[in-house]
Amino acid sequence: MPGGEAAAANSAGHAAMKAGDAATAARQFARAVALAPDAFDFRLNHAIALNAVGRPAEALQALRRVEDTGRANAAYCSTRGTVERALGDKAGAAQWYDLALALDPQRPRALHGRARTAIERGEPDALVRFDQALAANPADPDLWLGKAQALDALGQRADARALMEQIAAQAPAWGEGLRFLAQLRLAAGESDFAAHYAEAVERVPGDPGLPVEWARVLSGHDRNGEAAEVMARARAAFPDMPRLALLHAGYLSASGDDAQAEALFAASTLEDEERLVQEGRHALRRGDLMRAETVLSRALALNPDSIAGWALRDLGWRLSGDARHDWLHGQDGLVRMVPLRDADKVLPPAIARLHDLHDSASFPLGQSLRGGTQTRGLLFDRHEPEFAALHGAIRDTLDDYRNNLPPHDAAHPLLKHRDRQWHVTGSWSVRLSHGGDHHAPHLHPEGIVSSACYCELPGEAAMATHERAGWIELGRPAPDLRLDLQPIVSLEPVEGHLALFPSTLYHGTRPFPRGRRMTVAFDATANQGMRR
Secondary structure, three states: OOOHHHHHHHHHHHHHHHOOOHHHHHHHHHHHHHHOOOOHHHHHHHHHHHHHOOOHHHHHHHHHOOHHHHOOOHHHHHHHHHHHHHOOOHHHHHHHHHHHHHHOOOOHHHHHHHHHHHHHOOOOOHHHHHHHHHHHOOOOHHHHHHHHHHHHHOOOHHHHHHHHHHHHHHOOOOHHHHHHHHHHHHHOOOOOOOOHHHHHHHHOOOOOHHHHHHHHHHHOOOOHHHHHHHHHHHHHHOOOOHHHHHHHHHHHHHHOOHHHHHHHHHHOOOOOHHHHHHHHHHHHHOOOHHHHHHHHHHHHHHOOOOHHHHHHHHHHHHHHOOOHHHHHHOOOOOOEEEEOOOHHHHHHHHHHHHHHHHHOOEOOOOOOEEOOEEOOOOHHHOOOHHHHHHHHHHHHHHHHHHHOOOOOOOOOOOHHHOOEEEEEEEEEEEEEEOOOOEEOOEOOOOOOEEEEEEEEOOOHHHHOOOOOOOOEEEOOOOHHHOOOOOOOEEEOOOOOEEEEEEOOOOEEEOOOOOOEEEEEEEEEEEEEEEOO
16 A cells, blocks of 8 residues: 555645646646555556646656556546547547446546547547437536537538537537637628627626637638727726737737727737737838837747747848848748659548548638638548548658758757657648639748648649639738738649648638639647657
């Protein structure tokens, strides 16, 4: 039996977890493990707390030390599934949840995690799994949201909409539910797709997060003036919250009300990355290049990995003729069109699957698309082997690109990662049709490299009457920046190839007159360890 001191530390960890202090719990459980390293429960508790504080890799290490014993323990298997899911291994998560449910078929956490994993992997029985999880825990709102998402994925959109409206009525302060309802309303073609936020704000007037999310949803669809009005009302309700004033300034600036925005930026006492990036964006709109350089350099000093900070700073460099633009984006090899490894083998079966997904997909909320459809969730989390094969080919192609980059440069936001291992993060597919569908210029702030893999193109005959129709443009600023800058490079799409470029480049596509264009897009990020 563990000694008294170890048991006391374990009890203190439990008390901290119940109080919502996972960081203290992790320290207490670590102490219990150090005092009683053979105590299985202490190691399991430690892993649970590590995952709760956002350290799933360490949690996995802790769990692997007791895996032989844990395979016969439902709590261990369920926890292992949750940790694997947090690390992005959805197939591994499904296997561990299945082991947990084989040991304890009614375990609520395992039922919940397995249902979530099923919808993330696009498994056909996701709806059944959410119903099973709800039978064990009918009061969990995330399970009801998951059921609505599963209904939507099956094409039962009226049922999904009715369920989400019930959830919004019962939980008006729940941001995830409100956002998914906005997605459903947008997919139905409603111009006032965010109107339910007004009712939520009226019913829960003491929650400043609701107007913040409402304004974000509106801004994501170029409705910055409406977003500014929402934030003006929020500031009146919460006058002592400087973050609301900053958001208001940003939306005012994006909508063209530079004078009011300037007054709010001048009065702001915040000195963090968000404020500096927003002020840098505002300064660029006003043509104040010196001010933009000053505030954006301060933002990058606070966060050298800020994709938006580097992208905006580069626009200022281009406008002022600063040679650092060539260092950031002009070096040979940074922008390339690269043939996909094994394209003839992996693309045709993936394309057939993608069309099936797009046929039931819809226009996404808060994305750069202007027309077309986008697949749900992360494409490479799905269970279909065709996407696993495409994922592997893309990883190999990404290595080809990385190996041909310029040398390592510790100051460069991409080249400082040149000699690390990379992995694919966000992944999705977009299908555009003729008649104006395109991507507005935008950034992917979560990656270091972004890409589009060209699966299907309209063909030369469909493009002949329009110059550079359907091409990808790199370096054209977002329209709300109001900058007269052309792309630094335009790439002609080639089927079976990947356009690869730094995520610090704004990018968009040109519309095309006829035919259909389908891509698989993704971002890449760098692992912490050096390349092996």
